[in-house]
Amino acid sequence: MARVRRLVSLFCVGLLVSGCAETGGRAGEPVAPFHPATVTPRSTAADQPANSFTVVATGDVLIHPALTEQAEEDGGGARDFGPLFAGIKPVIEGADLAICHLEVPLATTDGPFQGYPTFSAPPEVATALAETGYDTCSTASNHTFDQGAEGARITLDALDAAKIGHTGSARTEEEAGTPLVREVNGVKVGQVSFTFDYNQGTEEPESWMGNELSAEAVIEAAEAARAAGAEVVIASLHWGIEDQHEPTDDQRAIAEQILADPAVDLIIGHHAHVVQPYEKFGEKWVAYGLGNSVAKHENPRGTTEEGLIGRFRFTKTDAGWRVDKAEYIPTLVDLGPPIRLKDLTTDTTVDAGRKQEALDRTDGVVMSLDPPGLTRP
Numbered sequence: 001m002a003r004v005r006r007l008v009s010l011f012c013v014g015l016l017v018s019g020c021a022e023t024g025g026r027a028g029e030p031v032a033p034f035h036p037a038t039v040t041p042r043s044t045a046a047d048q049p050a051n052s053f054t055v056v057a058t059g060d061v062l063i064h065p066a067l068t069e070q071a072e073e074d075g076g077g078a079r080d081f082g083p084l085f086a087g088i089k090p091v092i093e094g095a096d097l098a099i100c101h102l103e104v105p106l107a108t109t110d111g112p113f114q115g116y117p118t119f120s121a122p123p124e125v126a127t128a129l130a131e132t133g134y135d136t137c138s139t140a141s142n143h144t145f146d147q148g149a150e151g152a153r154i155t156l157d158a159l160d161a162a163k164i165g166h167t168g169s170a171r172t173e174e175e176a177g178t179p180l181v182r183e184v185n186g187v188k189v190g191q192v193s194f195t196f197d198y199n200q201g202t203e204e205p206e207s208w209m210g211n212e213l214s215a216e217a218v219i220e221a222a223e224a225a226r227a228a229g230a231e232v233v234i235a236s237l238h239w240g241i242e243d244q245h246e247p248t249d250d251q252r253a254i255a256e257q258i259l260a261d262p263a264v265d266l267i268i269g270h271h272a273h274v275v276q277p278y279e280k281f282g283e284k285w286v287a288y289g290l291g292n293s294v295a296k297h298e299n300p301r302g303t304t305e306e307g308l309i310g311r312f313r314f315t316k317t318d319a320g321w322r323v324d325k326a327e328y329i330p331t332l333v334d335l336g337p338p339i340r341l342k343d344l345t346t347d348t349t350v351d352a353g354r355k356q357e358a359l360d361r362t363d364g365v366v367m368s369l370d371p372p373g374l375t376r377p
Helices: 007-011 065-074 082-093 124-132 148-161 215-227 249-259 352-366
Strands: 052-061 097-102 136-138 165-167 180-184 187-195 232-238 266-270 278-281 284-287 292-294 306-317 320-334 340-343
Touching (some): 052 187, 052 266, 065 082, 082 306, 097 232, 148 165, 165 187, 187 215, 215 232, 215 249, 249 278, 284 320, 292 306, 320 352
Parallel strands (some): 052 097, 266 284
Antiparallel strands (some): 180 187, 306 320
């Protein structure tokens, strides 16, 4: 891809430890970009060894109109998405690095706000993600350019304002060539983000504004992150087939090719809107699909309300940084009312039958490829 070919040559002119290059906002509304450098250690687990850090990642943040209506109700007329995410906040803020996937573009405070097929969500979503404890968000998805180039710019402005790092889309060519690298517990961690495509009829304004998926492009971007100082690189991939639990042959082939390269240490996936399995290639993990984080589809399927929090502990070994503990934490969007995202390993308010159904199905899917050593709380 043209954008990826520029990565190595351009990162040297940008910030070496940043997810956002210096840019302005919309005319008359300058935005001071957020330059993430360090994540304050948050993990206090007694069993966490020295020279280690934990990463959590979640699936699609897909803001349908019903979720905005719920936020307005929770905010007493203002929009407050915090209560929607409150059920997973302890897990998110308990990790050393927390990664979200913002699938939809954000608008200004005045909107307009809309759902499928061309999304536009309130900027308060970014505020809630930050308050929940997220440090970064991937932004490459088939919906990245639902509102064109301006929508993509507004989205990144909102993430900057919330002090959330981002990767996968860009406002300037310089920003596109600046790898996202953060210091986590003294370790420099890079993140790259790619999508299989953009929605039909949605024009990508410039080739460098978004990252389209290929194994070669992911590896090249990861190498650029390594050149910028990253000791660990995580790839966030938007791929697969909607509503299908099984990863496609292409997903598995791409994962195997990427993880065979020393530049990438972990793959976290999304897009299918249902959970997909974990798999291990050598010493490296791929979580093919974390399902929806939050969503309220017009016709909920049950499976579309079930998701995962992937949690991975990296520890320094003689061979480098490796995941020595991989977990999955099942979640459920309880449609209420009120609509709430629940951690099924701790929540006691979800109907017992519905909870067991979700746990049984999630366990069966996630473990279907017999990944060695994978556990859930």
